[in-house]
Amino acid sequence: MDLSVVQGFTKSLAMTVLSEIGDKTFFAAAILAMRYPRRLVLTGCLGALIVMTILSAVVGWAAPNLIPRKWTHHVTTVLFLVFGLWSIWDAFKEGEAEDLAEVEKELNAGMKGHGGESKENDKDADDLKKQRRPFLTQFFSPILLKAFSITFFGEWGDKSQLATIGLAADENPLGVVLGGILGQALCTTAAVLGGKSLATQISEKIVALSGGVLFIIFGIQSFLSTVES
Numbered sequence: 001m002d003l004s005v006v007q008g009f010t011k012s013l014a015m016t017v018l019s020e021i022g023d024k025t026f027f028a029a030a031i032l033a034m035r036y037p038r039r040l041v042l043t044g045c046l047g048a049l050i051v052m053t054i055l056s057a058v059v060g061w062a063a064p065n066l067i068p069r070k071w072t073h074h075v076t077t078v079l080f081l082v083f084g085l086w087s088i089w090d091a092f093k094e095g096e097a098e099d100l101a102e103v104e105k106e107l108n109a110g111m112k113g114h115g116g117e118s119k120e121n122d123k124d125a126d127d128l129k130k131q132r133r134p135f136l137t138q139f140f141s142p143i144l145l146k147a148f149s150i151t152f153f154g155e156w157g158d159k160s161q162l163a164t165i166g167l168a169a170d171e172n173p174l175g176v177v178l179g180g181i182l183g184q185a186l187c188t189t190a191a192v193l194g195g196k197s198l199a200t201q202i203s204e205k206i207v208a209l210s211g212g213v214l215f216i217i218f219g220i221q222s223f224l225s226t227v228e229s
Helices: 003-020 024-035 038-066 069-093 100-114 123-132 142-157 159-172 171-201 204-224
Strands: none
Touching: 003 159, 003 171, 003 204, 024 038, 024 142, 024 159, 024 204, 038 069, 038 171, 069 159, 069 204, 123 171, 159 171, 159 204
8 A cells, every 4th residue: 555545544543533532523423322323323423524524635635736735735734733732722721521511502402492393293293294304304314414414514614624634735635534534433433332421531631632742743744844846
């Protein structure tokens, strides 16, 4: 296998695992798995993360073709250093369980808004509901779509998405995609199977510090490396 693919895979895998463990989408998957069938939650969350990883890698791959590679390399270097400092700042600024409590509160609020509808058991009303469902829910489980949408929009514009774009611009995009997908699969599976009990045992501070140090190492390595023309 090409060395560039291996390097992109290794960097993407390490970055994804340290970015996603303790992230809001990690907590969301853990909480949803406690309330709905794990298979549907895992499929929806992982599907969203795979789509996001591929989209981010494509954007990163296309960037050097639109902008001089020298500039994309420098932007990537700055992004890694900024994200590293940002992660370390978050580690000391935030409490241990703030994200988990915040995500749980948001999901509870969403469920209360739809609580009245779930109490109707009349068959005629159920048939009418099925007819009025949005188009996608005719073919996919509403639970799967809920897990997908919560995860996808939760990741949009997130630090890990921007880091994936920067990594794909500087490394082999195939390696970045493969490493990112494996990392997302490991984290999401752990969240769904471990549930809230696992989420509460994770030290967000240690994970954020580890991720920050990793980003800074990537930034320094990128700064010291030569730019291919």
